[in-house]
Amino acid sequence: MALRSIPIHRVANRDSLFMGGDRELVMLSGLLAAALIFTAQDLRATVFGIVLWFGSLFAFRLMAKSDPKMRDVYWRHRQYEKYYPPRSTPFRSNSASQEKRYQAPSKGK
Incomplete structure (x- = not known):
């Protein structure tokens, strides 16, 4: 009996992008730029808002x-940061038993 194949269409599998960037980040930056422009109503604020947007x-x-x-990877990194503090360092001095344990095996044996 042959296996049945089901096509997975690209349209159901695409990432949620808006104007070429992440949807939520692009809309949030547009909202912030518009709020800056319309609340300040100053030429400098308008220029800064447009520069911020682009x-x-x-x-x-x-x-x-x-x-x-x-964006998801960054937020996951921010959540895990407090659980996995960096402890490794290239300046750590290993004991003699640790050095023997982690040495690469020689090819002659």
């Missing part, structure tokens, strides 16, 4: 091009 859009597009799920 700069963040550029950064989010690069981030999505590198990895569309980078």
Whole structure:
């Protein structure tokens, strides 16, 4: 009996991107830029808001091009940071028994 194959369509498997970047980050940066522009109502605030919008859009597009799920990876890293403190260092001095245990086996034996 042959196995039945079920096609997985790309449209149901795509990442949620908006304007080339992560949907939530792009919309949040647009909201912040618009709030800055409309609440300050100053030429400097308008210029800064537009620069903020296009700069963040550029950064989010690069981030999505590198990895569309980078935001999720970053937030998971922030959650795990308190549970996995860095303890490894290249300057650690191992005892003699530890050095024997972790040496690469010689090819002659």
